[in-house]
Amino acid sequence: MIIDMHMHPVLLDVINDTDEKLFFRKQQFGVFKSSKMPLRFALTLMDDAGVDKTVILGEDYSADSAMPLVSNDEIRTVMDAAPGRYIGFAGADPRKEDAPQELKRAFEELGLFGLHLNLSRTRLNVEDERVQALFQICSECEKPVILHAGYSWKPDTPSRYAEPILFEDAFINFPGVRFCLTHMGWPWWEETIMLLMKYPNVYADTATVYMDSPTKWFKQLFSVSMDIDWLQNSFADKVMYGSNMPRWRQVRSMKGLKDLPLRKDVLDAVLGQNAERFLGKEAVSGR
Amino acid sequence: MDVKLFEKHLESSKEFELIVISDEVRNAVAESGIKNGICIVITQHTTTGIIVNEGLPCVEKDIEIMLERLVPQDYPYVHTHMLPSYGTCAGNSPGHLKSLIAGNHCIFPVIDGKLVLGHAQDIYFAEFDGLLRRRYYIEVMGE
Numbered sequence: 001m002i003i004d005m006h007m008h009p010v011l012l013d014v015i016n017d018t019d020e021k022l023f024f025r026k027q028q029f030g031v032f033k034s035s036k037m038p039l040r041f042a043l044t045l046m047d048d049a050g051v052d053k054t055v056i057l058g059e060d061y062s063a064d065s066a067m068p069l070v071s072n073d074e075i076r077t078v079m080d081a082a083p084g085r086y087i088g089f090a091g092a093d094p095r096k097e098d099a100p101q102e103l104k105r106a107f108e109e110l111g112l113f114g115l116h117l118n119l120s121r122t123r124l125n126v127e128d129e130r131v132q133a134l135f136q137i138c139s140e141c142e143k144p145v146i147l148h149a150g151y152s153w154k155p156d157t158p159s160r161y162a163e164p165i166l167f168e169d170a171f172i173n174f175p176g177v178r179f180c181l182t183h184m185g186w187p188w189w190e191e192t193i194m195l196l197m198k199y200p201n202v203y204a205d206t207a208t209v210y211m212d213s214p215t216k217w218f219k220q221l222f223s224v225s226m227d228i229d230w231l232q233n234s235f236a237d238k239v240m241y242g243s244n245m246p247r248w249r250q251v252r253s254m255k256g257l258k259d260l261p262l263r264k265d266v267l268d269a270v271l272g273q274n275a276e277r278f279l280g281k282e283a284v285s286g287r
Numbered sequence: 288m289d290v291k292l293f294e295k296h297l298e299s300s301k302e303f304e305l306i307v308i309s310d311e312v313r314n315a316v317a318e319s320g321i322k323n324g325i326c327i328v329i330t331q332h333t334t335t336g337i338i339v340n341e342g343l344p345c346v347e348k349d350i351e352i353m354l355e356r357l358v359p360q361d362y363p364y365v366h367t368h369m370l371p372s373y374g375t376c377a378g379n380s381p382g383h384l385k386s387l388i389a390g391n392h393c394i395f396p397v398i399d400g401k402l403v404l405g406h407a408q409d410i411y412f413a414e415f416d417g418l419l420r421r422r423y424y425i426e427v428m429g430e
Contacts, residue, residue, distance in 0.1 A: 213361070
């Protein structure tokens with residue numbers, strides 16, 4: 001099974017029933033010239049890339065914006081429109097008083113499978129008690145957390161809130177919660193791989209192509225900046241394919257990974273098996 | 288002189304795809320009511336083309352192979368970086384360059400209300416950056 005761990009569903013037609021919503025999302029997410037994407041076409045792109053399931057990320061920064069970037073109800077709408085193809089992660093704005101209740105609702109009523117947070121966008125330190133409260137809920141509900149790490153293309157996102165090493169205490173304090181550091185934490189990839197090796201509950205995704213073609217980028221990252229055997233022999237069970245749709249099409253980002261001189265067992269792990277373990281059986285088999 | 292413009296949509300299903308649109312163009316000419324003049328088929332995009340060739344799979348494959356040889360997928364292109372104005376990455380330089388080779392339009396005569404095509408000719412919408420939703424125009428001008 002191939003799983004894409006990183007898609008922002010901001011352009012999908014099923015959640016953009018007005019031009020105003022689409023405009024809001026394009027401005028907030030920073031995909032200024034992109035068009036609305038029919039869900040049917042998004043599924044065609046998945047099929048073309050051979051992706052079985054895609055994780056879609058809810059995002060809520062509504063403490064300082066008109067509405068969530070993608071609400072939890074909208075994540076559920078996308079999942080229901082394509083049963084079995086999307087795995088929904090909830091958003092929650094820690095700055096809002098009702099964030100804990102909203103997160104519990106997303107898990108218990110909407111059936112979402114984890115929490116996605118971008119602390120650069122909320123300008124909160126990870127040790128903020130409002131953030132810790134959300135981690136506590138994830139711990140109690142046995143849900144994983146996808147944490148934005150490193151460079152964000154989204155406007156208004158200072159990077160200093162997303163340096164991977166800053167999250168280390170959370171990994172220690174919530175050993176039962178699986179955390180995914182997005183974008184390999186780039187440019188702090190050395191911190192990321194240290195955390196991957198040190199903590200069993202820490203994973204990372206490959207939604208990290210910031211320059212060049214995916215083939216050149218992944219070659220530079222995994223076989224020049226690193227030795228390719230670091231990935232193959234030291235954290236092959238921790239890196240998960242993520243496309244960063246709609247910034248990169250799935251088929252192209254995946255080609256960059258497939259062009260690496262990886263053993264088949266490592267490529268299979270990166271493209272799906274690690275994500276199956278990170279997400280858990282319920283998410284992978286659920287609808 | 289009358290001018291009739293038709294806007295057409297399609298979805299490509301492959302990164303490289305030659306999609307025959309001859310019938311769409313013939314139908315537009317018939318619908319235009321124009322008896323004598325010219326018909327221009329124009330793509331709206333910068334990673335597609337409008338081309339004419341013989342509608343045989345072997346010819347289509349040779350076109351694909353020739354373009355891939357001239358413009359390979361893997362090459363140190365300049366147009367490979369994040370575009371802040373788009374918010375997406377530029378990963379489609381081969382499509383832009385193949386589009387340059389193919390050209391963005393073709394022109395045909397219209398005589399006695401019909402599109403004039405050679406017996407071996409088909410009109411293609413050429414996709415070089417699929418899969419995408421695409422748009423092209425058929426403009427018929429004459430009397």
